Amino acid sequence: MRRIFTGILTFSMLLTGCVNNSVGTQSRLEVIKKRGSLICGVSGKIPGFSFLKSNGTYQGLDVDICKAFAAAFLGSSQKVQFRPLTAPERFTAIRTGEIDLLSRNTTFNLSRDSSKGNGLIFAPVIFHDGQGLMVRKSLKINNLEGLAQKSICVGSGTTTEQNINDAFESKSLPYTPIKYQDLNQVVAGYLQGRCAAMTSDRSQLAAAKSGFKNPKAHIILDDVLSKEPLAPASAGGDQLLSDAMRWVIFALFTAEEKGITQSNINQKLEIAKSNPQMKPLRRFLGIEGDLGEKLGLPNDFVVKVITSTGNYGEIYNRHLGPNSKVPIPRGLNKIYTEGGLHFAPPFN
Amino acid sequence: MKISYNATAQLVIALIVILVVSILINNLTLNLIKTGLGFNFSWLFRPASFALAEHPLPYSPSDSYAWALFIGWLNSLKVIFYSLLLSTLIGTCFGLFRIGKNALLRLVSAGYIAIIRQTPLLLQLMFWYFVAILGIKKSIISPMGNLLSISNQGINLLGVTLSAEFTSLLLGLSVFTSAYIAEVIRGGINSVNKGQWESFRSLGLEESIGLYKIIIPQALPAILPGLTSQYLNLAKNSTLAIAVGYSDIYAINDTIINQTGRPIEAFIILLLSFLFLNLFISNGMEVLNSMVTRSTKL
Known part of the structure; x- marks a missing residue:
């Protein structure tokens, strides 16, 4: 009991520290x-x-x-x-x-x-x-349907995660999302072959692709999943x-x-x-x-x-x-x- | 007279503590409202609308945030439980090697402990995931025929599939914690009086029997408290799962904060769930500890 109590006390102190007291009206x-x-x-x-x-x-x-x-x-x-x-x-x-x-x-x-x-x-x-998907050319996948049952590398904590789910769910296609905290990890997971595709905004896919050793081996699918x-x-x-x-x-x-x-x-x-x-x-x-x-x-x-x-x-x-x-x-x-x-x- | 003085002092202290806590909570709530973040937990019951790669119980994106968090908690629990067993096993082996008579094993064990303890866990996890597991590329390694196959998609052991993310987290956490456990075990065994070794040897007992029947029971009271804190560390370290793409409670919480814009509530839930988990571990170990202490005292 004492332990729980001490825990709660410390915890509430910590929380108070998080909040800025000087919230003024100044712009x-x-x-x-x-x-x-x-x-x-x-x-x-x-x-x-x-x-x-x-x-x-x-x-x-x-x-x-x-x-x-x-x-x-x-x-x-x-x-x-x-x-x-x-x-x-x-x-x-x-x-x-x-x-x-x-x-x-x-x-x-x-x-x-x-x-x-x-x-x-x-x-x-x-x-x-708009959100897109990038795959290896060698896989010969050219649309969303081709990715059914496959793993897809996604960045967590972004709208990307929700969009990819909406897109696959609306077509009743099962898939496995592998979620990473940032784009570099998504790229690493994709390049290491953990996922068949990686998804992000198309601009980010293009940016990531530009840094690959062999950019031509990858294509961005025509499907645009979101605005x-x-x-x-x-x-x-x-x-x-x-x-x-x-x-x-x-x-x-x-x-x-x-x-x-x-x-x-x-x-x-x-x-x-x-x-x-x-x-x-x-x-x-x-x-x-x-x-x-x-x-x-x-x-x-x-x-x-x-x-x-x-x-x-x-x-x-x-x-x-x-x-x-x-x-x-x-x-x-x-x-x-x-x-x-x-x-x-x-x-x- | 002395008793009543104590009671008054305690009452005053209790009142001060209550006052301070209520000021803090009041202050917090007011500040939250001021920044437009007033407490609100109703989002917990809205559909999560994100998928999860691993879920021990049925889960679909139309389930609630609360259920997604619970699944995340189970995922955390799963990896903590198995890492706990595996790290204890590896740690005990290396701990025993470290004090054993075999010079080669002693050296190997010392090297293992040194390397593991002197590199950061996050780096080790990244190594296990991106280099060791994903580095396997397309080829599938099957050292034991159909019983075990390893690929960059994960491990298949006796028909049970473990994902690449779970495997690397399990290995990373177990290996890291085992190095500390090995030291705890060594310290515990060294704390037993040398005379005990000499006496069982003089009785003609075999080395291994003497170790298990005489030395370890006496070393346990010294080992258990150290072991408890390693277990607690392991549980907390499991939140690094986010670095290797495993959907533990922290990773799911991260997504939820982003979708709902409710960081404070979500972190409170996260903190409470870890507090609960770790209280459970430490109380469990305390029970074990008191059993051991009682049995050795008899």
Whole structure:
């Protein structure tokens, strides 16, 4: 009895320690500005999205989005600290305030967005993805039915796990999920032959495949099991931060739409300054109006962002373009004027 | 007079403890509500909608989270139980080798203990899984015909199939714990007075009979407490299952937290289930201990 009692006492003490007592009403954006750096949660293990290079720097689409936020919030894309997180860790990290925001291949869905679910608030989708399956060419499997009774390597703690189950269950196909905690283990299990197939978002499969010794021996099946809109996220109930994030991303889309790039931004700025009739461009670049101030950001935040990271298309091409190490066709990730899904509301 | 003083002191201490605990619990609940995480266990009865590779009892994705957790607990229990037996067996052998007369066995045993105790368990598990078991690739090894076959999908022993994940966790945990158990056994046997060895030898008893009838019964009271803590460690270490893809309670809890966004409740369940399991192990060992102590005192 005494032992149980002591156990409970210690346990409740531990729990109390977990919870941050200073939950104030201050926006996280103010905290970031005061700190002078942005703490950004990333994966760190997905080439093309966020990957730790041998020189110790993070690179990828998700990483550049963090840099764009830092450029807008703090005026410099260098003022970011990256925190590598596993899939199960990420939501706790954001709820407890360990990180300011998440830019880590996170699927935007109802449970995660709702205040009674994970309680996050999502920025606009930065990458439209879908879950797929990768198999060895030598197995001659070309659809889901071919995988009946087989083992499939899955990452645990992701929507992937639920989607694969939904897909197989709806066709009444039995399968064995072998679950690992992170993508590297899924890849190792698959390459070592524990599973006939591995499943993840198609972008991650492409990224993983790019690192294989013989990428051509593997194919990604045509079956797309789910919609995976990947978006940055922050803790719910903080409008100042979530608005700022939303409009930084819209700025990246709008810049691509308007043909404003990292190399011509100064030129565009000159043109806008000398032509008072170009109202939309002047507002967008913060020469007139107070769009930035309304968000709690400097009026020229768009200029800062584009100068440091370029527009959305430039970021995409740098990490996922045809000449990058992880080429993924743009498809749905084109700007809406070119037939894709990326659309930004007006900067008015 | 002295008794009443003690009673008052105890009462005061009890009140302080109750006060502190209630402040802590109140504080915790308030903070949880403030961060929008107020306690809620209703999700336990919603369908889990994820599949499990191994389940000792029937399980389907339409079963509840609670049932999935229970299956995970059974999976944990299964691996803990078998590792407990296997590690005791291996540990006892190596412990006896270590004090035996055979110099080669002594050396082998010392080397085994040194290597196992000086490398991290997580690394050993990864080794057993990714290198030893999955490294077998496609070919199937059958050293005993139909009785035993080993492949990278697992082991088939007398018609019982053990998955690659279970096998590597079982081996990893057993080997790791056995090195510590070997040392506990050696320490226990060394604690028996040398005179006891000399006396049974002078009576003309055989070495092995003397060991089992004279030395081990006297060594047990010294061995059991050490053994208990190794067993408790083994139970807790089993949560490293997540590294080798075995669906133990921790791995399932991990998935559930991600799907429900209820880390605090899920961790409370996890902690309580381990508390319960380990109390069971330590109380069981205590009973064994008191039996042994009583029998040697007689």
